[in-house]
Amino acid sequence: MTGRFPIEDVSPAVSCGRHPAKAVVGELVPVSARAYREGHDALGCNVVWLGPDGRARPFTRMRPGEPGQDRWLATITPDAVGEWTFTVEAFSDPYLTWQNAVTKKIAAGQGPAELANDLAEGVRVLTAARDLVPAADRRRVDAAVAALRDETGELPRRVGPALDLADLLWDHPVRELVTTGDEYRIWVDRERALFSAWYEFFPRSEGAMGATVDAPARSGTFATAAQRLPGVAAMGFDVLYLPPIHPIGRVNRKGPNNSLTPGPDDVGSPWAIGAAEGGHDTIHPDLGTPEDFRDFVAAAAEQGLEVALDLALQCAPDHPWVTAHPEWFTTRADGSIAYAENPPKKYQDIYPLNFDNDPEGIRAEVLRVVLHWVGEGVKIFRVDNPHTKPVQFWEWLIAEVKKVDPDVLFLAEAFTRPAMMHGLGKVGFTQSYTYFTWRTTAAEMREYCEELVAAADYMRPNFWPNTPDILHESLQHGGPPMFKIRAVLAALLSPSWGMYAGFELFEHVARPGAEEYLDNEKYELRPRDWAGAQAHGRSLAPFIATLNRIRRDNPALRRLRNLVFHDIDNPALLCWSKHDPATGNTVIVVCSFDSRTVQWGNTTLDMPALGFDWHERFSVHDELTGTSYDWGQRNAVRLDPYLQPAHVLTVRRPVHHVPDVPTATPPAELTVEDVPDDLSGGTAPTAPTKDDPRWTS
Structure with a gap:
């Protein structure tokens, strides 16, 4: 820091500025700092920010935050991919100092004679300001100077023109005693780094044929897998993630179910x-x-899908690296190479790399491999188990790849300790898997999402209801409504979400005693009858398409920092909103966590967070049902897991003021037949008379 005013606690700053913060093109990035000075003279602050081209962007003045806290706030919006820098400056603002003094003295009854020195100071400040304001405004400044010098005029007329320049001189201030803070970095990615919808499938299962008496099983190909692309695109996904597409080892090969x-x-x-x-x-x-x-x-791109590949830095025993570079692996006491273990699990078909043996050689080869696939048109990598490799390696690799192509993105598949997950985000991983799957109550989900919002400067979550390895018991036993509930939570809480193929078919049968699928596709071909399931109403695909359409249509859902939770008096329900200041778009969601029974709740909305005063009312439109409601701070909702487990409400326009809807209390031992019309404005659905026919074992 250079200068005499303290500048402290600058944000965003990751690890005290050691690592760049993260943003995407067009994102509103909040910048804040604590700055203060001695005495009563006015202080001003601004942000100086430079793009990847080294060119300074427009002057951005910071506004004071909560009174008495000396916190200064601003928002910057990067417009290009690459590394940006920003610096907070503090300065003495003589115009604000003069304005404060003059208005207080006039209010105290002082006259022109007592204000002579103040009027002369005003002339000095405005004379300095003349060359700082746009040419079109200089006549206003000249007129204000002339009025201050006019000793024949009454005091209000002398100072009035100068006081009217407050807005102009806020944007173009006279800055004295400028103090320059430390420089901080922000890495800016393309939009997909923050906002994306992922779909995972095994290309070998698409178009595969099972074994028969006369013929062995036959793998699908890229050509047959391409036939599935329109179905994935129709659900609204934009990233198609493929598990490893490389040759598979024959030594210690695993059979069905591992x-x-x-x-x-x-x-x-x-x-x-x-x-x-x-x-x-x-x-x-x-x-x-x-x-x-x-x-x-190319076929995926024609469908609006970007292909992501798996980057799994591990080898089968018959991988060429094992022969060419045995030093890249760990040798046990008996001379054998150690296979992967996570007791009690054993992976005899996989040799982990040892990054402490010839780290330079491993680095060079991995970089070559990644850039090979970048050359084949792949710009997204899902990285398998990055937490089992050195963090410094990833920091180096990601930086080297981005030197070649700054558009390349990396998703960390790191279901591990929080410190490691956060550390991987800090060193450059674009997105991260999360603990979303295991947050199964409204309170747990709210607490966890608030933690993620607090880390939004460096860690971007990607919520997945399922993966080939993870079939949570909530999906095993929750029935079709739970699949809807988890999809709503994943798609509308996080800007990025994903799902593994079969979720839309309600696949829910687990291997006994495990949290993973029976007849796991990791070890065998698993062709599916997509068209038949949809034709017979046994597919969640239309609902998923609706969720992804809602995400695309509402800019507020493309961000993480704007996630706000609202109170609701039923612990089985979660209420949240997202508001986009740039477009005015606002979405409110109320979602049930109960897949079995009807739940009632009463909201208490944080109205300023929605852009309203506490007393205002407004119209909301439910994007899932097409119904519109009149809402205010307090609203009663009723969610039926079989028919509507969530409200997804876009805020339309303010309506006339009427008293808030009274808090609703459902009758004792409520049955669905007893429920009146939905107090939020809709009609109560009828109860299912039997289990949902889509739910089969």
């Missing part, structure tokens, strides 16, 4: 990477050729 006894036709786990055909830069021959992969990427 068994150690594979049959001759078993396909093995794609995460056991490498065989005689090649390693991480090679395509499994069953899927096709490099040309077939390029055609698949």
Whole structure:
């Protein structure tokens, strides 16, 4: 810091400025600092921010925050991908000092004679300001100077023109004793880094054929998988994530459900990477050729889908690296190479890399592999288990890749300790998997999301209801309504969310005693009858398409920092909103966590967070049902898990003021037949008379 005014607690600053904060193009990035000075003279603050091209952006003045706290606030909006820098400056503001003194003295009854020195000071300040304001406004400044010098005029007429310049001189201040704070960095990504909808499928399952008496099982290919692209695009996803597409090891290959006894036709786990055909830069021959992969990427792009690849830095025992670089692995006391273990789990088909053995050689090879796929048109990587590799390695790799192509994004699959998850975000990972799956009550979800918002400067969450490894018991036993509930929570709480194929078909059968799918697709081909399921009403695809359409249509849902929770008097319900100041778009969501019974609740909305005064009323439109309601601070809601487990409300226009809806108390031992019309404005749905027919074991 250079100067005489203290500038402290600057934000965003990650690890005291060691790492850049994160933002995306067009995002409103809040900047704040604590700055103060001695005495009563006025202090001003501004942000100096430079784009990746080194060019300074327009002057951004900071406004004071809560009175008495000396906190200064501003918002900047980056408009290009790359590394930005910003600096907070503090300065003495002689115009504000003069304005405060003159208005107080006039209020105290002082006349022109007593204010002679103040009037002369005003002339000095405005003379200095003349060259700072736009040319079109200089006549106003000249007129104000002339009025201050006019000793024949009455005092109000002498000072009035100068006081009327407050807004102009706020934007173009006279700055004296300027103090320059430390420089901080912000890495700005493209929009998809923050706002994305992911869909995961195994291309080998699409178009696959099961084994018969006369023929072995047949893998799907990139050509057959391309036939699934329109269905994925129709659900509104924009990122298509493929598990590893490389050759699969034959040594210690796993059979169905992770068994150690594979049959001759078993396909093995794609995460056991490498065989005689090649390693991480090679395509499994069953899927096709490099040309077939390029055609698949192009076909996906035509559907509005960007292909993401898995980056799993591990090897099958017959990976070429094992022969060429045995020093890259851990050798046990008996001379064998250690396979991966997470007791009691054993992964005999995978050798982890040892980054302490020849780290330079490993770095160079991994960078080569990543840039190979970038050259093939891949700009997104889902990184498998990054928490089992050195954090410094990732910091180096991501920085090196972004030097070549700043649009490349990295998603960390790190279900691990909070410190490690946050650390990976700080060193450069674009997004991160989270604990969303295991937050199954409204209170848990609210607390966790508030933690994520607090870390929004460096960690971007991606919420997944399921993965090939994770089938939470809530989905195993919650019935079809729970699939809707988890989709609403994932899609509308987080700007980025994703799901693994089969979620839309309500797949819910787990391996006994485990939190993963029975007949897991990681170890076997799993073709699905997508068209048949949708034709017979056994698919959640239309509902998912609606959620993704709502996300696209509402800019407020594209951000994380604007997530605000509102009180509701039923612990089974969660109420939140997102507001976008740039467009005025506001979305309010009320979601049930109960997939079995009807739940009632009464909201107490934080009206200023929605852009309203406490007494105002407004119109909301439910994007799931098409119904409109008249809402205010307090609103009664009723959510039926089978028919409508959530309200997704877009705020329309203010309506006439009427008294708030009274708090509703459902009758004792409420049954669905007893429920009157929905107090939020709709009609009470009828109760299902039997279990949902889509729910089958």
